[in-house]
Amino acid sequence: MNQADWMETAPGVWKTTIGNPIGLTPLTWMNRVPKLEAMQRMKSGLPLKWEDIRLEKGDRTVLSFPLEHAEAVYGMGLQFMKMDQRGRTRYLRVNSDPKQDTGETHAPVPFFVSDRGYGVLIDSASIVTIYCGSAVRLEDAGRGAARDRNIDREWKATPVSSRIEIRIPNDGVHAYLIAGPTLADAVRRYNLFCGGGALPPKWGLGFWHRVPTLFDQQEVLEEALAFRRRNFPCDVIGLEPGWHSRSYPVTNEWDQERYPKPASMLQTLSAQGFRVNLWEQPYLSPDSELYEGLKPLSGSHTVWGGLAPDYTLPQAQEMYKRQHKKRxxxxxxxxxKLDECDGSELTRHSWMFPAHAHFPSGHDGEQIRQLYGLLFQKMTDDMFREQNLRTYGLVRASGTGASSMPYVLYSDLYDHRQFVRALCNASFSGLLWTPEVRKADNAEDWVRRMQTVCFSPMALLNGWGDGTKPWSFPEVEHIIRHYLRLRMRLLPYLYTAFAQYHFEGIPPFRAMPFEGNSGEREKSVFDDHHRVTDTTDGAYGRRGGREWDDQYMVGDALLVAPLFAGESEREVLLPPGIWYGLETGERYDGGGTIAVRAELERIPVFVREGSVIPMMPATAHVPKYGEKVPLQMVHFGNSDGAGLLYDDDGETFEYEHDQKYQWWKTLVRKTSEGEFHGELVGSEKSMVSYSKVEWCLGQSKLPN
Amino acid sequence: MNQADWMETAPGVWKTTIGNPIGLTPLTWMNRVPKLEAMQRMKSGLPLKWEDIRLEKGDRTVLSFPLEHAEAVYGMGLQFMKMDQRGRTRYLRVNSDPKQDTGETHAPVPFFVSDRGYGVLIDSASIVTIYCGSAVRLEDAGRGAARDRNIDREWKATPVSSRIEIRIPNDGVHAYLIAGPTLADAVRRYNLFCGGGALPPKWGLGFWHRVPTLFDQQEVLEEALAFRRRNFPCDVIGLEPGWHSRSYPVTNEWDQERYPKPASMLQTLSAQGFRVNLWEQPYLSPDSELYEGLKPLSGSHTVWGGLAPDYTLPQAQEMYKRQHKKRxxxxxxxxxKLDECDGSELTRHSWMFPAHAHFPSGHDGEQIRQLYGLLFQKMTDDMFREQNLRTYGLVRASGTGASSMPYVLYSDLYDHRQFVRALCNASFSGLLWTPEVRKADNAEDWVRRMQTVCFSPMALLNGWGDGTKPWSFPEVEHIIRHYLRLRMRLLPYLYTAFAQYHFEGIPPFRAMPFEGNSGEREKSVFDDHHRVTDTTDGAYGRRGGREWDDQYMVGDALLVAPLFAGESEREVLLPPGIWYGLETGERYDGGGTIAVRAELERIPVFVREGSVIPMMPATAHVPKYGEKVPLQMVHFGNSDGAGLLYDDDGETFEYEHDQKYQWWKTLVRKTSEGEFHGELVGSEKSMVSYSKVEWCLGQSKLPN
Structure with a gap:
């Protein structure tokens, strides 16, 4: 292709249209305004030549990009098995059960970023397949690509390809080329292009607890109050299917026996500082008040005997929103919590409308399934926006253009390592993921997972099935309490990180490749992979090599390196600079790997020297707007420090409508006397959330 | 639809063409003549009304058939997870790694049989998706299909649908409706329509052993002779990748260092009664003599740096056959052994040309991948046919219309139970499967798997990776020897069963549903499935219920119920009648389940009363044509008996060309004196393979 084929549609974002894309696409559905000013402020760099991009039209149209030998490719949505997607074929279909590494997932996103420093996005409601260097062209075959497996130890099951090939769905797509110059810049630009990252209400960053499914109103109140009595912070109580008068399919109406007075329950909870989050799923019960009205606006097939409404239709959206607002x-x-908008076809349970289902809008089952998670996120977000209220919730399916959606992906199908990997991978695609905790095999596993979830986009314990609570393992209750309280103390820091996501596109939780390569890429992922052929269990050999997909950044200052059950030490990759153990005070030289040991009481978290972390006391729940708490500014290390602090009312959209928000720069300088001095550039006087500022300077660990 | 939409193209087979199918289809490629006479002799019955078949045309054309509440649906090719496919969505793509139950497999076949007694076949080179009652129509929603999962224990993760819906590939397909009246009849008719089942050469039914990959000529000879020395029967020695001068991709040429004189090695082996089978794969090395010639006849993408030749082109076929014949x-x-014609896209290894690859014939990568296994089977079978020689081999991908192909599917990815289930499921789709043995966890697992493989289409031990041999576990060597020898003794019986496959379409190895239902279907598979909701591990509940997918029929007389490591007893479902333990002589009443116990020495095998099993001595290898051995006719039980015996030259196609074959009916009658008398109806005099006939009448167990 050449430059004329692409039109710059936003700073550093070029668009081309291939074929004649029909119907909704994720971006047109989301309809967000790109944050152009923020994009404009960014440096821009494109490491590609236009002529190296190829478009081959035909029965099977293919858009392809060059791959360097050592290039790594990240993204494609919520992937669970691997971080670098190089060498994989990604079939980007929404699927609840991506147990095999096909690319299918709850939230596939046909957006990849290369560590050369650019990204490519395909905007389509159809399934896109991306061959991330897994398809090798005949014209590359001469390059000594073939090896003799009989005798050559360097033989590889996946040969190195020089192209990343994108199979374009039949009707066509809009494709976007997104500039760097770094991988982190390309992701930021993607998030900003999609309207900026989500800024949750402050209460969303407190602790979440979901109660058992058939609890009644009285049991909910008792469980909530137990948090207060036992001194565990909690902001959100989640209700599970039993709040519905019918579930699977659902009515979205309160069950009158279990919940005779929902309004009064909500009032009582609110008075105690609790918010309430309701589970639901898309499929509408014949007993629902909306059934007859939505039936003509629904798909040709049912799920669990319930309607699959076509919410691309404004009329259907209105009915949904009216009911949800009123009730x-x-x-x-x-x-x-928007469950089961992903679909499954497995042995034990198979439920979803088929790909050939037809919907009144003209879309088919494939398209609606690809869009379903986005439809619900947008509808509910719109509904709360109309009330000038922010929401924060859970969703089990997402996709392209969801950066601005205040929803966190979840599922309990995965193990602790996959949870952490998903948290990392989500950051490449404008997604958030919670490694929610349900039951655990033992107290150790429980603690390790609870520690991780406290350093995630949503600190969530889900007791829907078996009624676990933070005090379920009494012998480690104190550890859990400690980390729930630490989460609360970090609220000003976490909220600021989300504000950076919203205004600047910087993901609050980030995989290690965002930290950049120390210099040039020296090795290919392939060079790292030692071939070990076990000819009976792994006929094509195994890959070795270490991906740092088990640790991540939280904001700019913190690096979290979870431990997993059965371990009390691990390797950590520390970016260059000096680092401190957040709770140990131990000092580390970065720029390589270290070994760290931590007993069950501690999750290894590291602070970058010079960071200034805004903190607050561990309140039982997030203070309401106007309730002031003291602010503690913790500066780490022995050199000057800098940081940011963001604040607003924490609940409404005034920060958008009237720019009612405040940014402070925090600066710490060593005086000529050798003492540190801290300053909030902006004005302490204008603070609404904080009563006073306490500076803790030159720390090597967190003050108690 | 109505009857006029369908044309009877063979007795009991109706065809309709939907859309404008282009290019090759599996049936046109296989180009087999239906066995019309045999089909004509069958009873025919169609339990459907024509108007209950629906064709909905549109962007996504759907052909659908009614489902009764309790109807079971079998087939769809080599499925590993389940026998009854009811409630599943089958995405019938060729895939080497069907670890998740999507319908993908080495050998997908869009052919299902209903236990109402009919079958449907879709002939297409594209991927077909069949919703086997997993898609529920809106118009069915009124039938009380929705349940309240909150309180209703009968809630099911997969609701009951009233239609089986087939998504027709875009260009169109040929669809065939295949009459019963029973499930067994529908499968027979399918096999006969595809040209009848494979009749392997006799030597193919002996024992097979594959040697380690880098063995040289001398090591091969030594390993082969060890079988003779140690008194283990063996007919076929298989060579693995190391016989090629280059492998992965391959040259198909002998490595001159490891195999300096292949012809003389083959002669020496032949003199000892061994055949040789060569491993290969489709992808052609740049070092191959065929590379330059096949390059312009190959696909746009390479695999492991090798060509993916377009063997739908006669010119490419000719080059392949000429090389193989000569060398x-x-x-x-x-x-x-035709390996890796299936393709894989996984974390650890990803190799295949992409779906969008283009081939000189105009086919794309999806079509060629779907066809690849069939292309190689047909080309090699044709090549041997041209020499008037039968072949028998292994293949890792297959599909529609392969009944007549002398190839057995294999892969080592599965566990013992899956191996047995695949053996059962293969029988619904004109496929053969070997639960080949490689290494084992322990002697017990080893023995159990070796016992099973001796009652399978190919008794194969594959030592390519770790060099296992039948004597690898000395403590159980005598058990292995016993079953290898029993396999040899059963040769006349097994060969007759394959002849029934060839001439009558009756699979030699059959899943239990072929035995029919004792009367009407009383229960739905759904009724059997108790819902057990484990809300954290299995949010949609688990299915209980017992499928008899771990036992199978071999011919008409034997029922094999393997034991699995860790077990010494099991339940067995015995069809009505009286049965005997083949090696124990114990008597059982059929028509229900029994419990059976067997120590490691025995695999439970049962003989139907009245069976007459033709046997021979346990020779070291299958006798050559004209070498006579005694025939032992073993009659079981206390009532009159009947059976069949087939024979021909065992190696050539004379049985087809000149009808040079013989069938005998075996009859056993009780005389008025109360003694049994056996008779071979036909003539003992005309026997070529057998020197004399010994009758063992009224047995309850196998004579030693």
Whole structure:
């Protein structure tokens, strides 16, 4: 292709249209305004030549990009098995059960970023397949690509390809080329192009607890109050299917026996500082008040005997929003958990409308399934926006253009390592993921997972099935309490990180490749992979090599390196500079790997020297707007420090409408006397959330 | 639809063409003549009304069939997870790694049989998706299909659908409706329509052993002779990748260092009664003599740096066959193991040309991948046919219309139970499967798997990776020897069963549903599935219920119920009648389940009363044509008996060309004196393979 084929549609974002894309696409559905000013402020760099991009039209149209030998490719949405997607074929279909590494996932996103420093996005409601260097062209075959497996130890099951090939769906797509100059810049630009990252209400960053499914109103109140009595912070109580008068399919109406007075329950909870989040799923019960109205606006096939409404239709959206506003939001519900919008075809359970289902809007089952998670996120977010209220919730399916959606992906199908990998991978694609905790095999596993979830986009314990609570393992209750309280103390820091996501596109939780390469890429992922052929169990050999997919950044200052059950030490890759153990005070030289040991009481978290971390006391729940708490500014290390602090009302969209928000720069300087001095550039006087500022300077560990 | 939409193209087979199918289809490629006479002799019955078949045309054309509440649906090719496919969505793509139950497999076949007694076949080179009652129509929603999962224990993760829906590939397909009246009849008719089942050469039914990959000529000879020395029968020695001068991709040429004189090695082996089978794969090395010639006839993408030739082109076929004939067949090679024609996209290894690859014939990568296994089977079978020699071999991908192909599917990815289930499921789709043995966890697992493989289409031990041999576990060597020898003794019986496959379409190895239901279907598979909701590990509940997918029929007389490591007893479902333990003599009443116990020495095998099993001595290898051995006719039980015996030259196609074959009916009658008398109806005099006939009448167990 050449430059004329691409039109710069936003700073550093070029668009081309291939074929005649029809119907909705994720970006047109989300309809977000790119944050152009922020994009404009960014440096821009494109490491590609236009002529190295190829478009081959035909029955099977292919858009392809060059791959360097050592290039790594990240993204493609919520991938669970691997971070670098090089060498993989990604079939980007929404699927609830991506147990095999096909690319299918709850949240596939046909957006990749290369560590050369650029990204490519395909905007389509159809399934896109991307061959990330897994397809090798005949014209590359001469390059000594073939090896003799009989005798050559360097033989590889996946040969190195020089192209990343994107199979374009039949009707066509809009494709976007997104500039760097770094991988981190390309991701930021993607997030900004999609409207900026989500800024949750402050309460969303507190602790979340979901109660057992058939709890009644009285049991919910008792469980909530137990948190207060036992001194565990909690902001959100989640109700599970039993709040519905019918579930699977659902009515979205309160069960009158278990919940005779939902409004009064919500009031009582609110008085105790709790928000309420309601589970739901898309499929509408014949007993629902909306059934007859939505039936003509629904797909040709049912799920669990319920309607699959076509919410691309404004009329269907209106019915959904009217019901939800009246029955939930008006009486105080704060958000939703949008379950089962992903679909499954497995042995034990198979449920979803088929790909050939037809919907009144003209879309088919494949398209609606690809879009379903986005439809619900947008509808509910719109509904709360209309009330000038922010929401924060859970969703099990997402996709392209979801950066601005205040939703966190979840599922309990995975193990602790996959949870952490998903948290890392989500950061490449404008997604958030919670490694929610349900039951655990033992106290150790429980603690390790609870520690991780406290350093995630949503600190969530889900007791829907078996009623676990933070005090379920009494012998380690104190550890859990400690980390729930630490989460609360970090709220100003976490909220600032999300503000950077919203305004600057910087993901609050980030995989290690965002930290850049120390210099040039020296080795290919392939060079790292030692071939070990076990000819009976692994006929094509195994790959070795270490991906740093088990640790991540939280904001700019913190690096979290979870431990997993059965371990009390691990390797950590520390970026260049000096680092401190957040709770140990131990000092480390970065720029390589270290070994760290931590007993069950501690999750290894590291602070970058010079960071200034804004903190607050561990309140039982996030303070309401106007309730002031002291602010503690913790500066780490022995050199000058800098940081940011963001604040707003924490609940409404005033920060968008009227720019009612505040940024402070925090500066720490060593005086000529050798003492540190801290300063909030902006004005302490204008603070609404904080009563006073306490500076803790030159620390090597967190003050108690 | 109505009857006029369908044309009877063979007795009991109706065809309709949907859309404008282009290019090759599996049936046109296989180009087999239906066995019309045999089909004509069958009873025919169609339990459907024509108007209950629906064709909905549109962007996504769907052909659908009614489903009764309790109807079971079998087939779809080599499925590993389940026998009854009801409730599943089958995405019938060729895939080497069907670890998740999507329908993908080495050998997908869009052919299902209903236990109502009919079958449907879709003939297409594209991927077909079949919703086997997993898609529920809106118009069915009124039937009380929705349940309240909150309180209703009968809630099911997969609701019951009233239609089986087939998504027709875009260009169109040929669809065939295949009459019963029973499930067994529908499968027979399918096999006969595809040209009848494979009749392997007799030597193919002996024992097979594959040697380690880098063995040289001398090591091969030594390993082969060890079988003779140690008194283990063996007919076929298989060579693995190391016989190629280059492998992965391959040259198909002998490595001159390891195999300096292949012709003389083959002669020596032949003199000892061994055949040789060569491993190969499709992808052609740049070092191959065929590379330059096949390059312009190959696909746009390479695999492991090798060409993916377009063997739908006659010119490419000719080059392949000419090379193989000259280098292998002319010096005595008897067949091939056709590996890696299936493709994989996984974390650890990803190799295949992409779906969008283009081939000189105009086919794309999806079509060629779907066809690849069939292309190689047909080309090699044709090549041996041209020499008037039968072959028998292994293949890792297959599909529609392969009944007549002398190839057995294999892969080592599965566990013992899956191996047995695949053996059962293969029988619904004109496929053969070997639960080949490689290494084992322990002697017990080893024995159990070796016992099973001796009652399978190919008794194969594959030592390519770790060099296992039948005597690898000395403590159980005598058990292995016993079953290898029993396999040899059963040769006349097994060969007759394959002849029934060839001439009558009756699979030699059959899943239990072929035995029919004792009367009407009383229960749905759904009724059997108890819902056990484990809300954290299995959010959608688990299915209980017992499928008899771990036992199978061999011919008409034997029922094999393997034991699995860790077990010494099991339940067995015995069809109505009286049965005997083949080696124990114990008597059982059929028509229900029994419990059976067997120590490691025994695999539970049962004989139907009245069976007459033709046997021979346990020779070291299958006798050559004209070498006579005694025939032992073993009659079981206390009532009159009947059976069949088939014979021919065992090696050539004379049985087809000149009808040079013989069938005997075996009859056993009780005389008025109360003694049994056996008779071979036909003539003992005309026997070529057998020197004399010994009758063992009224047995309850196998004579030693």
């Amino acid at each position: 939930h939001v008006d009486i105080g519900v704060s958000g939703y | 292998h067949v002319d010096i005595g090679v008897s067949g091939y």
